[in-house]
Amino acid sequence: MSVRLRFPLMALLASMAMDVAVAEGPRNPFWPKGYEGERTPISSEVRKKKPKPKPAAKKPDPKAAAAAEAAKEAAAKKEAAAKEAAAREAAAKEVAAKEAAAAAAKAAEEKAAREAAEKAEAEKNREITQEDWKRAKKSLKFSNPAMVKTQDGRVRATISINGNIYGDGDYMSTTLDGVRFTWRVRWSDDGQKLRLEHVRTRRVK
Numbered sequence: 192m193s194v195r196l197r198f199p200l201m202a203l204l205a206s207m208a209m210d211v212a213v214a215e216g217p218r219n220p221f222w223p224k225g226y227e228g229e230r231t232p233i234s235s236e237v238r239k240k241k242p243k244p245k246p247a248a249k250k251p252d253p254k255a256a257a258a259a260e261a262a263k264e265a266a267a268k269k270e271a272a273a274k275e276a277a278a279r280e281a282a283a284k285e286v287a288a289k290e291a292a293a294a295a296a297k298a299a300e301e302k303a304a305r306e307a308a309e310k311a312e313a314e315k316n317r318e319i320t321q322e323d324w325k326r327a328k329k330s331l332k333f334s335n336p337a338m339v340k341t342q343d344g345r346v347r348a349t350i351s352i353n354g355n356i357y358g359d360g361d362y363m364s365t366t367l368d369g370v371r372f373t374w375r376v377r378w379s380d381d382g383q384k385l386r387l388e389h390v391r392t393r394r395v396k
Contacts (some may be wrong), residue, residue, distance in 0.1 A: 238336050272375065311369075319370060319392045327365060327372040328387065338382055348382035 230281070294312040335351040349358045357363050364371055371394075374387040 272393065314369065323367075323392075324372065324389060327367045327370070328374075330367055330376055331365060332389055333385075336385070346382065348378040348385075350376075350385060352376075363387075366395060 195352050200329040254329050275354060300343060332353050335356075337349050339347045341347050349356050351357075352363050355363065357376045359376060361376045362373060363376060364373040366372070368390050372392055373390040375390050377388055378384065379386075
């Protein structure tokens with residue numbers, strides 16, 4: 192056999208041996224000599240993992256369920272009690288606010304009444320001044336001055352004051368701010384000039 196044929200033949204035998212080895216599977220190098228064991232051919236197919244079994248569903252624990260229900264009821268009762276307490280507190284605050292407002296209004300009313308009584312008492316004890324006479328006189332309404340001839344032949348001057356007729360020497364009165372003012376009507380001799388003389392004042396209720 193020539194050298195040219197020897198190397199191709201050896202390469203062919205080596206390739207055939209490798210093909211046989213691949214087909215039969217690799218040999219475990221830790222096996223003792225002469226023991227071939229069971230050869231498993233290598234496959235390029237990807238192995239599928241077996242699905243893990245799902246854990247069995249746990250059965251509900253009656254005691255745990257009862258405890259959870261009891262806790263839920265207790266929480267609901269607690270919440271209801273808190274709402275009721277808050278409502279009572281709000282109602283109590285509202286009542287207290289109304290009572291405070293009523294007390295304040297009563298105190299203000301009593302204060303106003305007391306001040307009015309004190310003012311009335313002070314006004315009652317106050318001395319009547321000329322300014323009071325002037326204000327009272329300004330409140331009078333004068334109208335229809337006239338000259339009237341009496342039965343004895345004399346001429347008498349008259350005038351209407353607050354709707355009533357007065358002549359010379361008559362007394363007339365009016366009330367202003369709880370005080371009764373009384374004047375005496377005086378006419379001049381010619382009956383052309385009217386004058387009111389101060390007579391007296393009197394407190395009235």
